[in-house]
Amino acid sequence: MTAExxxxxxxxLRQIGGGTRIYxxxxxxxxxxxxxxxxxxxxQLLFAWQLWHAAMHSGLLRSQSLFDTSTILLYYAFTxxxxxxxxxxxxxxxxxxxIHTGRLVVYQARxxxxxxxxxxxxxxxxxxxxxxxxxxxxxxxxxxxxALHLTAGSVVGFVLTAVLAVLLESVLYFCIxxxxxxxxKIWGLLLMAQFLISLLxxxxxxxxxxxDSFLTYANALPFRWMSYEPIRxxxxxxxxxxxxxxxxxQLVWLAIFIAGAAALWRKGLTKFSGHGT
Amino acid sequence: xxxxxxAPSVPRAGPAPHRFHxxxxxxxxxxxxxxxxxxxxxxxxxxxSSSLMRNxxxxxxxxxxxxxxxxxxxxxxxxxxxxxxxxxxxxxxQRGLLYGVSxxxxxxxxxxxxxxxxxxxxxxxxALLAFSQPLFFVRSLPSVVMYxxxxxxxxxxxxxxxxxxxxxxxxxxxxYTELQLLIGFTGFWLGQVEGITYLMNSVWEALRxxxxxxxxxxxxxxxxxxxxxxxxxxxxxxxxxTDWVGPLLALGTSLTVAFLWHVLQDVTWKRGxxxxxxxxxxx
Numbered sequence: 001m002t003a004e005x006x007x008x009x010x011x012x013l014r015q016i017g018g019g020t021r022i023y024x025x026x027x028x029x030x031x032x033x034x035x036x037x038x039x040x041x042x043x044q045l046l047f048a049w050q051l052w053h054a055a056m057h058s059g060l061l062r063s064q065s066l067f068d069t070s071t072i073l074l075y076y077a078f079t080x081x082x083x084x085x086x087x088x089x090x091x092x093x094x095x096x097x098x099i100h101t102g103r104l105v106v107y108q109a110r111x112x113x114x115x116x117x118x119x120x121x122x123x124x125x126x127x128x129x130x131x132x133x134x135x136x137x138x139x140x141x142x143x144x145x146x147a148l149h150l151t152a153g154s155v156v157g158f159v160l161t162a163v164l165a166v167l168l169e170s171v172l173y174f175c176i177x178x179x180x181x182x183x184x185k186i187w188g189l190l191l192m193a194q195f196l197i198s199l200l201x202x203x204x205x206x207x208x209x210x211x212d213s214f215l216t217y218a219n220a221l222p223f224r225w226m227s228y229e230p231i232r233x234x235x236x237x238x239x240x241x242x243x244x245x246x247x248x249x250q251l252v253w254l255a256i257f258i259a260g261a262a263a264l265w266r267k268g269l270t271k272f273s274g275h276g277t
Numbered sequence: 278x279x280x281x282x283x284a285p286s287v288p289r290a291g292p293a294p295h296r297f298h299x300x301x302x303x304x305x306x307x308x309x310x311x312x313x314x315x316x317x318x319x320x321x322x323x324x325x326s327s328s329l330m331r332n333x334x335x336x337x338x339x340x341x342x343x344x345x346x347x348x349x350x351x352x353x354x355x356x357x358x359x360x361x362x363x364x365x366x367x368x369x370x371q372r373g374l375l376y377g378v379s380x381x382x383x384x385x386x387x388x389x390x391x392x393x394x395x396x397x398x399x400x401x402x403x404a405l406l407a408f409s410q411p412l413f414f415v416r417s418l419p420s421v422v423m424y425x426x427x428x429x430x431x432x433x434x435x436x437x438x439x440x441x442x443x444x445x446x447x448x449x450x451x452x453y454t455e456l457q458l459l460i461g462f463t464g465f466w467l468g469q470v471e472g473i474t475y476l477m478n479s480v481w482e483a484l485r486x487x488x489x490x491x492x493x494x495x496x497x498x499x500x501x502x503x504x505x506x507x508x509x510x511x512x513x514x515x516x517x518x519t520d521w522v523g524p525l526l527a528l529g530t531s532l533t534v535a536f537l538w539h540v541l542q543d544v545t546w547k548r549g550x551x552x553x554x555x556x557x558x559x560x
Contacts, residue, residue, distance in 0.1 A: 036472025040479045046495065047483055054490040058349050060342060188323020195330050204334065209341050 015112060019120025020127070027128055041080060041133045048076040066208050070144040071235050077140050078231045079203050084129040086166055088173035089190060091122060095177025096186045104272065115174075122170065154234050157243035161230035164250040169197070169226045171257040178261065181268030202228030222253040302398065306406040314412040325416045332420045335361060335485070336427060350490050355431030359516060360487050362424035363446050363509035365417055367484070370450050373414030377404040378454050379474065381461025386469050391555035401458060401546070435516050441524040442512035448531035449507030455538035456504060458546070465549030484508060507531045 052061075052072045061067055067075065095118070098104045107114045141148070176193055179186050198204050200223035207218060207228050218224060229246055314321065336358070343354040352360070377384075384390050384404050393400035429435070460473055480503065483491075488499040488510040500506030511531070515524035 036476045039476055043476070043479045044482065047486070047491075050491045050495060051486055053492070054350050055342070058347070060347055060349065185320055185323070188320065188327050191323075191327035192330050195327065195334050199334050199337070204338050205341060211341075 016116055016119050016123060019112075019117060020123045023121050023124035024127065027124060038132055041084065042136060044080050045073070045077055045136065048080075049073050052076075064206075064208060066232070066235065067206065071148070072206070074140060074144055074148065075206060075231055075235065077137050078234065079227055081130075081133045081137055082162060082165065082227055082230070083203065084133055085126050086169050086173075087122070087125055087129065088169050089194060090125075091118065091170060092173040092177035092186065092190050094118070094121075095174060096180030099177075099180035099268070099272065100184070118174070126166075148235060149237060150234075151237055153240060153243065154237055157238055157246070158230055158234035161225070161233055161243070161246055161250060164247065164254060165226045165230050168222065168250060168254050168257060171254065171261050172197075172226075175257065175261050175264055178264045178268050181264075181271050197223050197226065200224065201226045202231075222257075225250045225253060299398065299402075303402075303406060307409060307411050310406075310409050311411045314410060321412065321416065324413075325419075328416060328420060332361075332365065332423060336423075350487075352487055352490070353431070353433070355428045355433035356513065356517060357487065358424045358428035358431060359433050359435070360509050360513040362421050362428060363442070363512045364484050365420045365424060367446055367449060367453075367508040369414045369417030369421070370447070371453060373411055373417070374409050375405060375450065375454050375457075376410060376413075377406065377408035378457035378461065380404065380408050381458055382464035382469070382474070385461065385464035385549075385553070388555050390553065394555070405454075433517065436519055438518050438521055438524045439516045441521065441528055442515040445507055445512040445515055445524070445528055445531055446509070448528065448535050449504040449509075449512070451535045452504035452507060452531070452538050455535065455542045458542050459538075462542070462545045462549045465552055481505070487513070489514075501530070501534065507534075 053069055055061060056069045061069075061072070098107065098114075104114070107117060110117075141150075173190075173193070176186060176190055179189055183189065200218050200221055202224065207215060207224060210218070225246070233243060233246065339354055339357045339361075343349060343352075343357065346353075349357070378401075381401070381404050384393065384400075390400055393403040396403060398406075425435075457477075460477055463473060483499055483505050488496060488506040491499060500510065511527050515527060518524055
């Protein structure tokens with residue numbers, strides 16, 4: 001049984017907000033895990049800083065105009081921040097689990113759309129992860145702001161493109177989770193997607209390090225807009241036209257992904273038969 | 278007087294004592310786990326493909342960073358490939374045969390330890406066997422060969438001290454096992470410790486890089502205290518050594534460190550068992 005509900009956008013947002021508050025209260029019960037997670041992000045940054053400090057002393061950054069030790073550290077600080085905010089692997093496995101265990105039936109019977117429940121859960125996780133990472137990021141910005149020459153335009157450009165990047169990647173991983181309608185275990189597909197995205201989104205290595213022949217293909221794909229381009233806008237001083245073009249490209253890809261996700265979801269639901277949990 | 282016939286042997290009361298052969302049991306469990314894994318061929322193919330993709334991307338990363346004559350500290354591209362071969366081998370042994378140690382906190386928390394305590398096998402060994410995935414070890418071997426091929430093709434020369442290097446890597450695996458068990462044993466005092474697991478997983482990320490690129494106290498901790506240095510950096514260095522002294526000294530140090538971690542693990546286990554109260558395991 002599917003409860004079809006048409007609600008005003010304001011009501012949908014209130015519902016998502018309410019769901020988020022519930023999940024935040026649940027997260028408060030696991031404060032100890034929260035404390036350990038406080039240490040994970042600085043540990044990742046420590047390794048990145050040590051690696052690139054060694055790389056700089058070895059002369060490996062000489063050919064890079066965009067990066068020196070401070071900017072590359074900030075690059076990875078924001079890269080890991082965006083990865084923590086998204087937690088997209090968890091989104092895909094959750095969707096696939098809900099399909100395989102039949103839990104989807106429960107959500108279908110509620111007067112709330114499944115995507116709204118997912119949005120609530122992930123918004124709560126985003127808030128928690130942001131609270132873990134932002135103090136460190138802001139401290140690094142305070143220390144290295146001189147190297148960056150931050151402007152209002154670069155900050156606004158970064159925030160807007162980062163929000164769209166989070167949405168873009170979340171919808172993509174939602175599509176991977178939907179593969180659970182057809183595939184028994186999605187983790188192989190998920191791992192391959194994660195490795196590919198980490199390469200093409202510049203998470204492993206900034207895209208400016210790659211040769212032009214590689215970038216010709218990488219630039220045609222949407223992955224650079226999931227991480228590399230938003231952060232590059234922050235580290236450089238982009239013209240307003242560049243930011244607007246970037247936002248438009250992201251919106252186009254987002255529309256394509258949402259249309260694809262909706263089509264896959266409808267097709268998957270016709271195959272789905274759940275019996276409760 | 279005629280000598281008395283020896284008294285006839287009196288049958289024991291109750292069942293005959295069962296001789297418990299640990300080695301045979303280990304072999305039987307590993308065979309069973311292999312057959313179990315073979316039932317999921319699609320998963321195996323997906324696992325192999327994702328592993329191969331990950332390793333190809335790693336090669337690409339280091340090639341982009343170190344193409345030509347570039348070196349990261351003292352590491353050339355070929356030497357990094359040798360390092361990654363040892364990393365992959367370490368991961369293969371760890372995930373294929375020793376995965377259970379990273380799950381021990383669940384064994385305590387979920388009450389599964391009660392089941393293990395009723396068997397004649399040491400619960401720690403039982404957990405190791407229960408979670409082993411022998412085919413994982415096999416599926417990693419092509420990646421090891423790939424890295425070695427890249428290393429040799431890039432001019433890295435492998436010396437006979439490779440044998441010592443393999444022993445060093447196995448010592449690193451031993452230290453890793455002891456450390457992971459210790460982390461799992463915190464479950465006796467702290468209950469569910471998933472947060473610690475996430476933290477240690479982020480530390481193991483350092484396995485992707487030679488520890489000699491790190492500096493100061495980070496280098497010392499990762500090289501000599503945690504098994505990361507023994508896993509791949511020291512074995513790779515040992516393989517590139519033309520003499521035996523350095524590798525053998527490193528092996529001696531690693532054996533000492535492994536033994537000390539083992540003593541600490543054993544003491545913690547006994548203390549933890551004194552406080553353990555199981556309420557059974559409901560699957």
